[in-house]
Amino acid sequence: MSEQIKDVLDAVGPRLRALRRQRAITLADLSATTGISESTLSRLESGGRRPNLELLLPLAHAYDVPLDDLVGAPRTGDPRVHLHPIHRHGMTFIPLSRRPGGVQAYKMLIPSRGEPAEPTPQTHSGHEWLYVLNGRLRLVLGDRDLTLPPGEAAEFDTAQPHWLGTADGKAVELLILFGLQGERVHVQPRTT
Structure with missing residues (x-):
């Protein structure tokens, strides 16, 4: 050795x-x-x-x-996250984190469809936080039907029936943080 x-x-x-x-x-x-x-x-x-x-x-x-x-292995190679898009349900998910377990970050792209699609709410285990970057997101959450413009965020338990889509038929771009074990986003207030 x-x-x-x-x-x-x-x-x-x-x-x-x-x-x-x-x-x-x-x-x-x-x-x-x-x-x-x-x-x-x-x-x-x-x-x-x-x-x-x-x-x-x-x-x-x-x-x-x-x-x-x-x-204590030395850092080698390229530090950038190499993006490998995932296509599901007509949407594109781009993983932004590669850490196993815990909260995962994604950029999500909902393509323009001409007309908004009919919601088909789904459930699964976990907790989701999302932030709209561009476009108008339609979020159906239980019996609520919300439209989120750029700059708005939402957080919910994914055991609730939910659906994400375009509110006006145009493309939507958003960031998503998803945790399988129900992890929530915690924001620390600034102290002055």
Whole structure:
């Protein structure tokens, strides 16, 4: 094993311990979350056990961080998010985040249709926040039928029947934050 690899592996344990303490998680709690025994976690943090993918992958998932962060890998490559559009229900969703789990960000494009479509409300688990960039969005939410112009935002539980479309037949462009576990957007007020 090269000296460089040995140095990287030796730094993993202290990094894991610091991360666990920073988040105020006990070894017992981490063991319950990951399925890794407390003794293995302790030896991993103290350097008594070499890290491997079988141990690091569940830890990265439990801490909700990229594996590179756990091993201290240097940042390489292009930092830009490479957009791969998803086409669903006649709309285009462009993922703006690539972090696994948690809240996901999308730019959504509803094409011009000439005339507004007939709403077909759907439900699914999660929580959604949206912000209209361009166009006029028609949001059908339960028994409410709303029109949101550019600059307006809405937030709702997606277990409620909902539908998004163009209010006037013209294209609509919006940002969406979506969380599977019902995460909500929290805005901190500015203190003066």
